[in-house]
Amino acid sequence: MKRFYAMIVxxxxxxxLAMGIVFVMQANTxxxxxxxxISPIPLSGLNAQYDAIKTAQEQYMAAEGANVQAGKAxxxxxxxxxxxxRALLGLAKxxxxxxxxxxMSGIVDIVLGLGLILTGTMLYMKPAA
Numbered sequence: 001m002k003r004f005y006a007m008i009v010x011x012x013x014x015x016x017l018a019m020g021i022v023f024v025m026q027a028n029t030x031x032x033x034x035x036x037x038i039s040p041i042p043l044s045g046l047n048a049q050y051d052a053i054k055t056a057q058e059q060y061m062a063a064e065g066a067n068v069q070a071g072k073a074x075x076x077x078x079x080x081x082x083x084x085x086r087a088l089l090g091l092a093k094x095x096x097x098x099x100x101x102x103x104m105s106g107i108v109d110i111v112l113g114l115g116l117i118l119t120g121t122m123l124y125m126k127p128a129a
Contacts, residue, residue: 003124010120017113023106030099038092046096055109057082 034043041049060079067073075083 006120006123008120009123013116013118013120015113016109016116020109020111020113021034021108023102023109026105027099027103030102031096034092034095038089041089043096046089046093050086050093052078052088053082053089056085057086 006111031043037045057079060082064073064075068079068088071084
């Protein structure tokens with residue numbers, strides 16, 4: 001019976017290991033997709049670009065925000081452009097963070113899977129007492 005449980009532990013470890021590998025591959029694919037979508041901006045410059053657009057959008061908001069919210073004026077093209085750019089760069093930052101989380105989860109799953117495989121193998125090989 002002990003060998004049966006050892007095999008179950010090892011099989012669960014193999015399944016977790018496989019899922020960890022899938023997570024790592026998907027995280028890399030997601031990060032590359034975001035990099036391709038914002039291609040003129042390198043991933044290393046994403047935060048700086050977001051901060052610059054945020055500042056510009058806040059300046060437009062301070063100048064036009066009250067009139068736009070009161071319905072007295074339509075937002076300018078610059079206001080619309082910087083607002084859209086800020087939203088899109090914010091989504092890119094969020095997706096990069098999510099891919100980092102998935103990568104970390106994949107690494108944890110790989111380590112956990114390897115540990116369960118080794119534990120199951122050791123329990124299977126250990127002579128019955």
